[in-house]
Amino acid sequence: MNTQITLTGIIVFIERNVYLRFLLVAIVAFIIVSIGSLIELYIERKFWARIMSRYGPTEVGKFGTLQLIADAVKFLVKEDFSPAAADKTIYNLVPVFSVTVSFASLLAIPFDYTVASLFPSSLHPLTFVASNFDPSLLVAFGFFALEPLIVLFGGWAAGGKYTLIGGFRSAAQLISYEIPLVLSFLSVVVLAQSLNLFQIIQTQAHSWPFAVLAFPAFITFTVALLAELERTPFDLTEADTELVSGWNTEYGGTKFLLVYLSEYIRAFAGSAILVSLFLGGWLGPAPIPPLIWLFLKTIIVFTVLVWIRAAYPRVRIDQMLALGWRILIPVSAVWLILTPFVAHVAMMHGALA
Amino acid sequence: MIVDVAYYIIVLVTLLSVVGFVVTKDIVRAAGLLLVVLACVAAAFAFMNSLLLAMIQLMVYAGAVIVIFLFGVMLTRREAPTSRLRQLASYENLTYLVFAALLFLLILRASAGLTSPLGYAYVSPQLVATSLYVQLRGVVYALAALIGASSIGAIYVVRKEKKQSDGTRGGV
Secondary structure, eight states: OHHHHHHHHHHHHHHHOHHHHHHHHHHHHHHHHHHHHHHHHHHHHHHHHHHTTOOOSOSSSGGGTTHHHHHHHHHHHSOOOOOTTSOHHHHHHHHHHHHHHHHHGGGGSOHHHHHHHHSOOOSOGGGGOSSOOTTHHHHHHHHHTTHHHHHHHHHHHTTOHHHHHHHHHHHHHHHHHHHHHHHHHHHHHHHHTOSOHHHHHHHHHTSOOHHHHTHHHHHHHHHHHHHHTTOTTSOGGGOHHHHTTGGGTTOOHHHHHHHHHHHHHHHHHHHHHHHHHHSOTTOOOTTSOHHHHHHHHHHHHHHHHHHHHHHSOOOOHHHHHHIIIIIIHHHHHHHHHHHHHHHHHHHHTTSOO | OHHHHHHHHHHHHHHHHHHHHHHOSOHHHHHHHHHHHHHHHHHHHHHTTOHHHHHHIIIIIIIIIHHHHHHHHHTSOOOOOOHHHHHHHTTHHHHHHHHHHHHHHHHHHHHTTOBOTTSSBOOOHHHHHHIIIIITHHHHHHHHHHHHHHHHHHHHHHHHHHHHHTSOOSOO
């Protein structure tokens, strides 16, 4: 009894202090994303291997689960080197900024409601929300929009030919695929009448999932997200046969670990945004807590991305640009125009609240 | 209190980046510092409760415009600056002077006749914005015109020297 009172007291104290709330949300988001990234990496290696009729990691730990830890230790103990031609300041700053920006894009994802749902408190969960601000969707994409710059600076600062070409390719790809990405999520914004991810998920509680109501936008968003995350079949920026490893060729040891980590954090953030926009976020049947629902859906979406990676070959640069400019942008633009009519029909039939 | 401290850290970073942007000799670093300035301006908007404007600033100016600058800079042949430009660039003390004068004017204007209940001069983000964009707009416009004129002047000097030296056009 005494313990319960103390716990409630702590919760009330945290709820009343906005900075503590932000801190708690940041810590929880950090833990969730770190665990999520590790699971993503394991799925990537194991699932991908099984599709290719291989075993994947098996030696370190049960089912190779500790292989990731072994890899991380290997990166951390490697010699820290910088190429002679590198601009040392920018070269060293790029991995740090890459991780920071990737983490910052998680600001908008409404973990906090789901965190509140785990607490044994009778307080209304809405009072606990820290990241429930109006343009939260824009916040996520605002930080996503900074990635091309980091890539470009990284490619240039390393001072290599492959890195610079990789940087250019990456920046061009990221910028051109931002257009269909934004056009796709705008149709969801029209349906939910909000730029707030929290409200977008709440709208789906009383409607059909937006993956059904805005199916073309869901498809274009998924494809554009694959390109934004630089994953196969759109991994031209790291095309090993042409560019060694693209813009991060010259990064090794801890710096490469940071760059690699930021890729998976971005993948987690991207998958979580897709889940929040189209698949109902934390919504799900009651016995499983909302936080676990959000986590599970995100991991499933990521697994589908890995599946696509294993199933499709890398596209050529002209095919990638043609897909973006000739198919994704027109389809998402036309769908955006049609969305108000779809919303009207859906409201008439009770499919949209 | 914490918000104010964070705001002033942002302001300090912005001001240092602005000076660095003007005086640095490396054009890519200049673009990087401009990115810091634009990102800090976005942060300042966020402090003034304009999150939408902050994100637009981040996506459009920091995210897209700087990429275009960088593409232009990195695809251009790197050449040593001409003698006249090098001479002009050595007047960086003038930059520090103009910067210090503007900062002094800004602080003077923003803190004039305004004290907190505790007695010390209190400069809120809103007050800085009002001072900069309303009361001191003449100075800001004059500086913007000066920067514009400097850019056009630099292009003119390069073209003139190129014509005089070998008749070829600068850049590829």
